[in-house]
Amino acid sequence: MASRNFYYQVILRVLIIVLTALAFAFAIVKLWYFTIIFSTIFLVMQVHYLIRFINSTNRKISYFFDAIRNEDFTLRFPEKVSIKSFKELNQSLNRVNSVIQEIHLEMQVREKYYQEILKQASIGIMTINEKGHILFANPTLEKMLNHSPLNHIKQIEQIDENLYEIFKALQPFERKLFQLTNEREQIQLALKSTSLTLNAESLMLVVVQDINAELDEKETESWVRLIRVLTHEIMNTITPITSITDSIIKYYTKNGEIVALKDLDDSKIKNTLKGLEVIKEQGGNLMEFVQSYRSLLSVPEPNRTIVKGKVFLGKIDVLMSARLEEEQTNFSVSCHPDNLEFFIDEKQLTQVLINLSKNALQSVRGIENGQVQMRAGIEKDGRKYIEVKDNGPGIPPDLIEEIFVPFFTTKNEGTGIGLSLSKQVMQLHGGSLKVRSVPYEETIFRLNFA
Known part of the structure; x- marks a missing residue:
């Protein structure tokens, strides 16, 4: 108007x-x-x-x-x-x-509300511009780094030179772990970065988290699982020994006194020999179990060399050929690109892949059109991987967290340390071993290399 x-x-x-x-x-x-x-x-x-x-x-x-x-x-x-x-x-x-x-x-x-949330957050949050100026740092981060105020990443050099180098070289969407030691304590920091644009200015948002509590919780959980499995295995071995020993003692004692030799019949002597054989067998099993535990604790540092992926997987294919004839399963090996190379300990990784392949072949035993595939390649972010995939019954969701626990097994044979050793070998290589399972569709064990 x-x-x-x-x-x-x-x-x-x-x-x-x-x-x-x-x-x-x-x-x-x-x-x-x-x-x-x-x-x-x-x-x-x-x-x-x-x-x-x-x-x-x-x-x-x-x-x-x-x-x-x-x-x-x-x-x-x-x-x-x-x-x-x-x-x-x-x-x-x-x-x-x-x-x-x-x-x-x-x-x-609304801005004050969000700022208060950031101030009260239990994780450290900061924004950095392209010149290294810290535009925002919440009190949690300042307390974590024991430095206030934070105006530029160069101040982090006064806290720890190595941490400063990480911040200086940090790129968007990167994740880093760093152990910071100060006068008060030693903390494990997890850094995660992402990029954002504000008022036509490129910024980087960095989230810093103290994961000590999570690591302690995981460590305790791992110990509980390990003790549970060790207790189960040891009790399974000791219980028959205790029972048979008690039975043998009853053959040779009566009312607290030793039975005379003339009162012993042939059946008791034969049962005694059978019992001693069982005790010997159970003792051997216990010794084998302890030896497996020792092997788990003495994995040597990898002696790494550059290995051509196609040649390496070809050797695995040859080693598994005899088992393929027995299992009558479709087993395939592929490597892309053809010139893919790995910096690994070939002997250790060979054992890892043979173990994973055997497990996969066992899982598809008796399944129509059972298939096991071993593939090597490179992700979009440049990370190399080798994976073993099968279409067997898979791993139940309630057991998928247990399979890497030493001595845990769902099979009648085996010691249950294969996957634990495989995971430890990958950790010594600076990589990881992950699993994903969809029953009767795909179960994938993936070796990720740094």
């Missing part, structure tokens, strides 16, 4: 100017000097008032936007004016000003 009245005012004033100009022209033709002078003065006045009218409106709008830009919402335009168009324009500008003020206050409240 205000703009419409403004247009009406402008059109009316322009029409008056046009009529005055026509009167001025007519007076010149008729040589009406008085009319010429009067129309000239009137024409100049109308042009002056038109310019003043337009400029006053422009100045109001300019003042309005300057005030908004400077976050000054105290500017109010008078609404009690004689010109209706000005009154409606001033009312519209005041309404817009009030709406923007409400939005601004709401944004301020």
Whole structure:
């Protein structure tokens, strides 16, 4: 409405100017000097008032936007004016000003709310620009690094030079682990970065978390699992020995006294020999179990060399060929690209892949169209991998966290340390061993190399 009245005012004033100009022209033709002078003065006045009218409106709008830009919402335009168009324009500008003020206050409240959340967060959060200036660092991070305030990443060099090097070289979407030792304690930090753009400025958001509690919890959980398995295995071995020993003792004692040789019959002597054989067998099993435990604790450091992936997997294929004839299973090996190379201990990784392949072949035993695939390749981020995939019954969800626990096994044969050793070998290589299982579709053991 205000703009419409403004247009009406402008059109009316322009029409008056046009009529005055026509009167001025007519007076010149008729040589009406008085009319010429009067129309000239009137024409100049109308042009002056038109310019003043337009400029006053422009100045109001300019003042309005300057005030908004400077976050000054105290500017109010008078609404009690004689010109209706000005009154409606001033009312519209005041309404817009009030709406923007409400939005601004709401944004301020929301910003304070988010800032308070960041301050109270249990993880460290910071934003860094391209020049290394720290635009924001919450109190948790300052407490973690024992340094306040944090204004530039160069300050981290005073805390720990190695940590500073990590921050300086940190790229978006990277994850790093670092053990920080200070005067108070030793903490394990996990750093995760991501990129963002704010006001056309490229920033990097870094989240720093103290994972000591999580590591302690995982360590305790691992010990509980290990003790549970060890207890189970040892009790399975000791229980028959205890039972048979008790039975043999009863053959040779009666009422607390030793039975005379003449009172012993052949059946008791034969049962004694059988019992001793069982005790010997169980003792041998226990010794084998202990030897397996020793082998788990004495995995040597890998002697790594550069190995061509295609040749390496070809050797595994040959080693598994005899078992393939027995199992009648489709086993395939592939490596892409053909020139893929690994920096590994070939002997250790050979044992790992043979173990994984045997497990896969056992899982598809008796399954129609059973398939085992071994593939090597490179991820999009440049990380190399080797995976063993089968379409067997898979691993139940409740056991998938247990399979890497030493001595845990769901099979009747075996010691249950194969996967534990394989995982330890990959950790010594700076990589990891992961598993994903969808029953009767795919079970994948993947060796990820750093």
